[in-house]
Amino acid sequence: xxxxxxxxxxxLNPQPPTGEVAQVDARGLDYRELNRRVxxxxxxxxxxxxxxxxxxxxxxxxRIRRPVNFRIHGTPGNDLAAFSDGVRLEVFGDAQDxxxxxxxxxxxxxxxxxxxxxxxxxxxxxxxxxxxxxxxTAIHMKEYREQRPVIVIGVMGQDFLGEYMxxxxxxxxxxxxxxxxxxxxxxAFIGTGIHGGKIFFRGKLExxxxxxxxxxxxxxxxxxxxxxxxxxxxxxxxSQNLDHVIPDDFLKLYPKNLRPYGRxxxx
Amino acid sequence: xxxxxxxxxxxxxxxxxxxxxxxCVRQCGFETHVYDAEEDSLLSKEELCVxxxxxxxxxxxxxxxxxxxxxxxxxxxxxxxxxxxxxxxQAESGGVILTGSGNDKPIRSYWxxxxxxxxxxxxxxxxxxxxxxxxxxxxxxxxxxxxxxxxKTRESECSNVRIETPLLxxxxxxxxxxxxxxxxxxxxxxxxxxxxxxxxxxxxxxxxDYGKSAIVQCASGRFGVNWEYLNNSAIVEIKIxxxxxxxxxxxxxxxxxxxxxxxxxxxxxxxxxxxxxxxHDIYSIEDLSxxxxxxxxxxxxxxxxxxxxxxxxxxxxxxxxxxxxxADMIVIDGIRGGTGAAPKLIRDHVGIPIELALAAVDSxxxxxxxxxxxxxxxxxxxxxxxxxxxxxxLGADAVYLGTAALVAMGCTICQKCYTGICNWGIxxxxxxxxKRLNPDVAARRLENLLRxxxxxxxxxxxxxxxxxxxxxxxxxxxxxxxxxxxxxxRVLGVKGAGE
Numbered sequence: 001x002x003x004x005x006x007x008x009x010x011x012l013n014p015q016p017p018t019g020e021v022a023q024v025d026a027r028g029l030d031y032r033e034l035n036r037r038v039x040x041x042x043x044x045x046x047x048x049x050x051x052x053x054x055x056x057x058x059x060x061x062x063r064i065r066r067p068v069n070f071r072i073h074g075t076p077g078n079d080l081a082a083f084s085d086g087v088r089l090e091v092f093g094d095a096q097d098x099x100x101x102x103x104x105x106x107x108x109x110x111x112x113x114x115x116x117x118x119x120x121x122x123x124x125x126x127x128x129x130x131x132x133x134x135x136x137t138a139i140h141m142k143e144y145r146e147q148r149p150v151i152v153i154g155v156m157g158q159d160f161l162g163e164y165m166x167x168x169x170x171x172x173x174x175x176x177x178x179x180x181x182x183x184x185x186x187x188a189f190i191g192t193g194i195h196g197g198k199i200f201f202r203g204k205l206e207x208x209x210x211x212x213x214x215x216x217x218x219x220x221x222x223x224x225x226x227x228x229x230x231x232x233x234x235x236x237x238x239s240q241n242l243d244h245v246i247p248d249d250f251l252k253l254y255p256k257n258l259r260p261y262g263r264x265x266x267x
Numbered sequence: 268x269x270x271x272x273x274x275x276x277x278x279x280x281x282x283x284x285x286x287x288x289x290x291c292v293r294q295c296g297f298e299t300h301v302y303d304a305e306e307d308s309l310l311s312k313e314e315l316c317v318x319x320x321x322x323x324x325x326x327x328x329x330x331x332x333x334x335x336x337x338x339x340x341x342x343x344x345x346x347x348x349x350x351x352x353x354x355x356x357q358a359e360s361g362g363v364i365l366t367g368s369g370n371d372k373p374i375r376s377y378w379x380x381x382x383x384x385x386x387x388x389x390x391x392x393x394x395x396x397x398x399x400x401x402x403x404x405x406x407x408x409x410x411x412x413x414x415x416x417x418x419k420t421r422e423s424e425c426s427n428v429r430i431e432t433p434l435l436x437x438x439x440x441x442x443x444x445x446x447x448x449x450x451x452x453x454x455x456x457x458x459x460x461x462x463x464x465x466x467x468x469x470x471x472x473x474x475x476d477y478g479k480s481a482i483v484q485c486a487s488g489r490f491g492v493n494w495e496y497l498n499n500s501a502i503v504e505i506k507i508x509x510x511x512x513x514x515x516x517x518x519x520x521x522x523x524x525x526x527x528x529x530x531x532x533x534x535x536x537x538x539x540x541x542x543x544x545x546x547h548d549i550y551s552i553e554d555l556s557x558x559x560x561x562x563x564x565x566x567x568x569x570x571x572x573x574x575x576x577x578x579x580x581x582x583x584x585x586x587x588x589x590x591x592x593x594a595d596m597i598v599i600d601g602i603r604g605g606t607g608a609a610p611k612l613i614r615d616h617v618g619i620p621i622e623l624a625l626a627a628v629d630s631x632x633x634x635x636x637x638x639x640x641x642x643x644x645x646x647x648x649x650x651x652x653x654x655x656x657x658x659x660x661l662g663a664d665a666v667y668l669g670t671a672a673l674v675a676m677g678c679t680i681c682q683k684c685y686t687g688i689c690n691w692g693i694x695x696x697x698x699x700x701x702k703r704l705n706p707d708v709a710a711r712r713l714e715n716l717l718r719x720x721x722x723x724x725x726x727x728x729x730x731x732x733x734x735x736x737x738x739x740x741x742x743x744x745x746x747x748x749x750x751x752x753x754x755x756x757r758v759l760g761v762k763g764a765g766e
Contacts, residue, residue: 136547
């Protein structure tokens, strides 16, 4: 027999994490088994979840919508915490593509690097990536009322960072790469099609590196305060001394026009 | 710049009938009618008229007639009136020509070249007025095998959604259409036991109670997409493309992003709502699969996941990839599909007719033995129950109705949806215009349409001697082609009439 028109998902108990730390060994589990196990642990009262031996399992924490702490050891797969709402997730390793895809709130901290489209369509919450990220970071990131997403990149991103960006804040700390042999080409087309939000870039940019919709300025006092807070959080999260990183070193990239395609059409 | 554009319409006012009630002045959002109090005379700025017939319909004394402007330039089969007009508009503005609604060009309608069968002598026809006739349809993946006693089969991952008639309302987003129009669609769908589609503009808070009748879209803009939105639905649909504008995204201009639209899309008021052309997490079938399963994970495998594409040249190959990627339902939207706004060039010239795409997709999925893995929904300009029933015989599980639903609510297809002004209160968010549409009345009209078409479908089924829509689905032997070439019959998989 086929089920009737849909039924509602049971809403998980929206209590703050007070329970004990549950341990999961992800070795040999596919993502469905892993995510189901996480559901079961949360349903039985776990308040914090530590997953070890993660090898590319996708969609971790993607249907959780309450403030659960996750500690993930290994390499989580694509769409980590996609659509998530309120989780706090720390990854001890690298992350792959789609970290925080369409995320609504919460915090993701990656002690390593991340792949492409970090924070795509993200609407709220914060993502801290210690090292490099791939292409199209923060693409189409938005903001809505009090929800104002923040993405912080420790080292450098690749091309099309902030493409179509409609809100929120991206900060690129431009710290030296951990592995001095790692080479990444300077990113180009930053902020192509940007029509909202701001990007703070530490250091200098050549004209070819940004999209034509981008304007340049220095951070104002309020923004410097924001940057100070972010620098402080980054240095706490990753235990790094960032005394030499000061808000005055940042360039502010902003949308010159909130209606980039206003004159495209014949009415 | 001085415009050389002649008025598209002329307005004739019968002065004997006109009682100066000024209803026409108030009703026209394009400000075509002007009253001169000093002279007590009514003037019509005909160059502003879009031919929507609102004033003609409302005028209590039927004093108005709107006609296509009979002034013609020298006849020219190559340089049509439309070409002259478009070049002039572009010379004046330097912009892309926008339009609304579906393709208005005389594209060959294969529906009009396909004829249905009926029972005579050798098998009895059925009278649907006396005998039960089954239109109920289930959308979603069906298992490869089915053993009624097998608990495992019953609890398989094939979550299906039941609809009482194979007619769904197409994706029309809030922001493009008014809240009143969306509520009408939601109410009618919910009353009749079928589904409406939110489009990609989110589900307005007023309509959350209609979630169980909603197909919610996740498109490239990801507007209004969060956990609640995905889970308060019957089906989640990934929108890749749309028949009216294959390959391009959408721009909802900032002036249309008013408070309520901003709230529903979860973006600040007055900002352009840009839907990029591709979804930037989908550059391949493998990436599509990733989003399908991301949505399945986010909804805990309780919702069928649909993927909608425009009918393009390789639709069949793409569709098999979509099904193999895990889609439980696929939607093919043909070149006659409607839109709230699209560049006219793209609406009129990109894509292929739904009839050919549908037949090709259904055949391909059958050949590969995976037709049961996904429901197949056809969309794009269905004008009558006859079109619907022919689509089902070609292989569709259900069809999406967009333009037909709008017409049921009062739309006259004036194609000015992109202006944000709709005198019928449908495709607008100006409060003074939108309030003209009474959701209770419009929902009733929509329900009537669903009922009427369902009755007609039953009538035809009965005539064929079958009592369930299931028996017609993909049964192309019930179709014969007339006036079609060999290759067209081959693609459609139907025989010529008399064969």
